[in-house]
Amino acid sequence: MTQQAPTPEHLRLIAARDGREPWKLWGPYLSERQWGTVREDYSAGGEAWDYFSHAQSHARAYRWGEDGLLGISDEQQLLCFAIALWNGRDPVLKERLFGLTGNQGNHGEDVKEYYFYLDSTPTHTYMKGLYKYPQAEYPYGWLVEENQRRGREGLEFELLETGVFNQNRYFDVFVEYAKAGPDDILVQISAVNRGPEAHPLHMLPTLWFRNTWSWGDEVEKPQLRKAEGNGGAAIAIDHPELGSYWFYSESGGELLFTENETNYQRLFGTDNAMPYVKDAFHSYITEGATRAVNPERVGTKAAAHYVMEVAPGATQVVKLRLSRTRHAMPFGTDFDSVLTTRRQEADAFYQQVTPFEMSYDLRSVQRQAFAGLLWTKQYYRFDVTRWLRGDPSMPPPPSERSRNRHWQHLDSGDIISMPDKWEYPWFAAWDLAFHCLPLAMVDPEFAKHQIDTITREWYMHPNGQLPAYEWAFGDVNPPVHAWAAWRVYKIEQKVCGKGDRAFLERVFQKLLINFTWWVNRKDNDGSNVFEGGFLGLDNIGVFDRSAPLPTGGHLEQSDSTSWMAMYCLNLLEISLELARENPVYEDMATKFFEHFLYIADAMNHIGGDAVQLWDDEDGFFYDVLLFPHGDRERLKVRSMVGLIPLFAVMTLEPELMQAVPQFKQRLEWFVEHRPDLKRNVACMETEGVGARRMLALCYATLGRIEPTDKLRRILEKLLDESEFFGPCGIRALSRYHAEHPYCFSADGKEYCVNYEPAESSSGLFGGNSNWRGPVWFPVNYLLIESLQKFHHYLGDDFKIECPTGSGIWMNLWEVATEISRRLLQIFLQDDRGDRPVYGGNETFQRDPHWQNYLLFYEYFHGDIGAGIGASHQTGWTGLIAKLAQQFCEYGG
Structure with a gap:
């Protein structure tokens, strides 16, 4: 299992993997x-x-x-x-x-x-x-x-x-x-x-x-x-x-x-x-x-x-x-x-x-995070056709039942990692992707099985859509499974000395079908600007994005479009890895490279008939509301929606480029013949640190700040403590809206978004008002990864004020480390022995029979880090185990 002498538990994992002992x-x-x-x-x-x-x-x-x-x-x-x-x-x-x-x-x-x-x-x-x-x-x-x-x-x-x-x-x-x-x-x-x-x-x-x-x-x-x-x-x-x-x-x-x-x-x-x-x-x-x-x-x-x-x-x-x-x-x-x-x-x-030097407290946090992830496995049995039809020995269900009627192929009976076996005792497709990273640290086989399972034919719809969750399998989750597959592949490669290429190729083939579903179903007019509904980001938007809009028309979504740009880069990275041994995959790499360019052009284009998700005056991305009569209006809410473009970033190593000559030839053709596209994605032509090249939605310059330097302009808001940069991580909604609520009027009704550091007072999505609070681990983790990738290309010479206005200048690796430190401290005892996760709860803070037992909440108070929402969401908050390792190995 590992490059070190295997422990008895590692040997048992090998025996289970090989089918020798169950x-x-x-x-x-x-x-x-x-x-x-x-x-x-x-x-x-x-x-x-x-x-x-x-x-x-x-x-x-x-x-x-x-x-x-x-x-x-x-x-x-x-x-x-x-x-x-x-x-x-x-x-x-x-x-x-x-x-x-x-x-x-x-x-x-x-x-x-x-x-x-x-x-x-x-x-x-x-x-x-x-x-x-x-x-x-x-x-x-x-x-x-x-x-x-x-x-x-x-x-x-x-x-x-x-x-x-x-x-x-x-x-x-x-x-x-x-x-x-x-x-x-x-x-x-x-x-x-x-x-x-x-x-x-x-x-x-x-x-x-x-x-x-x-x-x-x-x-x-x-x-x-x-x-x-x-x-x-x-x-x-x-x-x-x-x-x-x-x-x-x-x-x-x-x-x-x-x-x-x-x-x-x-x-x-x-x-x-x-x-x-x-x-x-x-x-x-x-x-x-x-x-x-x-x-x-x-x-x-x-x-x-x-x-x-x-x-x-x-x-x-x-x-x-x-x-x-x-x-x-x-x-x-x-x-x-x-x-x-x-x-x-x-x-x-x-x-x-985790053989690294860790404080006793941090090691305890990580150990309990792993425990929560492993305890939260659940046998999930659901035959949707049988459920809709009813059982022969029972009265027939009411004929008007319609939930999930388009998912009658779904027939599951698997061990699945759940978000929270009390509050969410059912799989959630994109939650599951985040679970797989810390799971891969301890059991790569199980992590791979999770990604493979959710893309199998008894889960994936025949049209290519992945099921979201049992309340509405047809809802749309962000397409993060290619990212998760790649990260699990790389984690196993590091842990075991070898990555599972068969797994990577098998999942890649199925994700191609899912990618096609996105392109065909969620790009309303073929403009490479995508919709997708709430995408997990309810209660920080003006409307319920999964419901018909009160204005009619539709939303062109900055986050959905950015997720798709990220999806392109994830599939590009996988196809380039597979192309090392099979040149057939170079054609696939070219496809995703070109598709990314078109999405980047749509995201960044200014003027003319473009949707214009980028607001050059504010230096931020917003959703755009398209009215039935053709007019457009930006919904200027400063939220995670406008930060997700940072996730679409990838570096290309010179060694890799030499190994895929057909892809390299196609990239160089674009550099020479399509300057209108290359200008929006940064540095296909300019070589960065180590002669690397970079693809990114938010490109940057190494010299003085330019109006087109989207990376710097977004980072200024990201790292502003009066906006996104909270004491315990990046808020999902800017504190700017505490004093400047965003309001939109339609049909005589006013829709407003205010900054609320804890539970929302709105019942916007599904009647719940405790969803997607200000500090949210999955998107924080993706931001950290993205900043590290930008640093990989830009190096130490590219610096930003962190926090904004502080006079302290950091390179992007140092910024990523600082965000990690703020997230970790949610769970760690401070000088008084208090853990921010427990806020003002004196029993948890002071009682020796409570204070060292941890709860891993769904999200965290934007100003003090107290845990909110589902209390056993070790699912994606289990990412703390991976952050702890990275912090001690590279940053702490």
Whole structure:
């Protein structure tokens, strides 16, 4: 795997890759939330949040997946394991995480629990998670009512504010997994009473089958049954596909059995098909219904029920084992030794991943970021045709259901890296591309599999479009997958000493189809200026760009056009790499080179009938609104939309140019014969540092500032602390609009954009108002990469004031390093021991049992860096792991 001597974990990754040992058969593939998802929604109007609620989730069988608390499953999610808890006061067993739906939260969906992913190896041979469980009754109703009362203008009402953690009256419940073999999993659960008094705790390590037999497919029903075991209780497991397993629980736990079937009587007042149902353990424990569980000790759901009185400051430990092998002594001396060994092997693996000098704090941040990425894998099953048609054994869905009706080819059953398994328990195509960079640092094979999977025929539409996310597969995400494929290829090349050319070529062929879809569908009039809808940048625009405009007409988008320019350069770079061994690809390289020139000309052209995305007076790119009658108006919002042109930059090495003579000949022809095109892309003719050439939308001069020097003019705003340059990274919206709101009038209505450093008060896109806040990791990361590429060409002689007006001049590598430093400090303790990510939250800032556990939010407050939005978005915020490596290796 690496150029160093491989660790045991590296050897396991090799064995899994080669198909010799299935070390990834079991992993954290359970969702954190299956209720409230599109897959489980069979309503007429597509009200997924309301159709299958949290209140129903305890008693209603899921159709397409399962959820659980810090749980695991096999790679087809046939057999699941997770913990359930009861503090003697809650109205329901704590089997899954609670949070507010988009309709309930004052700023959209929001999990209202405290849980942390602390460690994981890529093969999941060692995993550790933490759930903080209050000893007081969980305030379900209060959280809903208070958040709705506060409205969009108010702050979110959080669980800590309810007082249920006062005086440390809670349990820290640590769950550790260690694999003795690919199908031999040790589980240790440690419950620590942080409170001042002894308190009872019911712990139910629970095993169950995903319900695949109730939907009319004549699937053979699996079975769990009590068996004799040494040193504790045992459950025999038989599944027609998974085979036979054994589950062992330490002495002291009472085995309970029921069925993973809907309790129709509780939910709908109708008769149950069988006496034992999904919420039987809840009835048995919280209601004293002894007849709810099966006395025959057989079923499709089972648990070992432990009742413990935990003294203040004390820890109670429960050990369990899930194995294909029948063990005479499942909890012998090997149990502790395997657990200890796997912890040590995890340490050795991560030390080799980042062998650079790092502070303890930064290494901890990176390790938890990796843990979050690896824990957030999920089995994703969705057959859209079957979902639309309904199941033979169930009432037919309403005929008016129409969501995703044009995506009936999509039939998935894969392990996919999710953005956040509670708030976003479904893949998002462009999120996934960003996940792959830090994933490639620890498991290049899995990272490659993610990019390959999303471009396969059962995901990609026959017309070439990639699916966005299950709420609307037909929405448009930025085309970043060629960039991700190239970066994963280069990361693996660095880590392993060799890149996977077969992967690169396979993905390239499929992305050609997607590129063609963009050209044919999103260039309205063939002008090489593109539309694309909201492209992830809602709530910083004037309109909802995915909806019909109130003015009619359409938008010519600076960001969409720039993404396409970047896409051209990414495919150009890949085709040049492939052309080193296969000259056929030189023709493809020429195609993308020329297409980039045409897009650059359209972006930069001034005068005449051009769309004129560039505003020469402001020195910035804007969207342009085209009215039905042909008039145009720039929408002068200073936002990330106008910074994305910086992403379209590429350098050409002289050594590479010698290796592709046909491409070089074509480039030189353009230099000689098309001066009208070359002027807009910088330096095809002029050689930079190391005799390199550069292609870029925002070109630059090395001498005095010229009116055409777009790079300098944009950077002046980018690095202005009163505009984009925040203390914790680049804001998505300029602070300029705090004092100068941009307003546009149409049909007697005024549309305004104001700078808001945290959640937006607008419900612009999909009813959520917590989207795409001011500091956003993915675009910050792309800006850093772009500045490094500009420096690669321009060298140390090109300097810019950073911050603008400070009198401090930096080259562009130093600027990129400074942005990295500001992003990293979001998570690092300052001189007072505070982490900006936690803002004014004193519990997280001061309490020793909280302050070193990290949450990786969706985005961050533009002025103070506090985390906002989805709290477990280790998906793209996991880029912090890659930034930490780069900072220590090259910049820190």
